[in-house]
Amino acid sequence: MENGIQIGSKQKAKKSQAPKSSAADMVSTRTTQINAKEPKIWSQREIAKLSITQFDKYESDIDAAIMEGRIVD
Numbered sequence: 001m002e003n004g005i006q007i008g009s010k011q012k013a014k015k016s017q018a019p020k021s022s023a024a025d026m027v028s029t030r031t032t033q034i035n036a037k038e039p040k041i042w043s044q045r046e047i048a049k050l051s052i053t054q055f056d057k058y059e060s061d062i063d064a065a066i067m068e069g070r071i072v073d
Helices: 044-049 052-068
Strands: none
Touching: none
């Protein structure tokens, strides 16, 4: 065409090329905030799902959690 407009052109729009990195590259894999010495916080739902054997295994920890207020709804 004479006015410089091409119809049906197979030209692709140029996209700015951003560095190809995934979200996983931005996440730190080194944990420094978790203290393994902190006692477990139990939920009522979690306790209810325990089998009798599992409850017997964790009963003393659950009792301590009740006394210390580490049971959440």
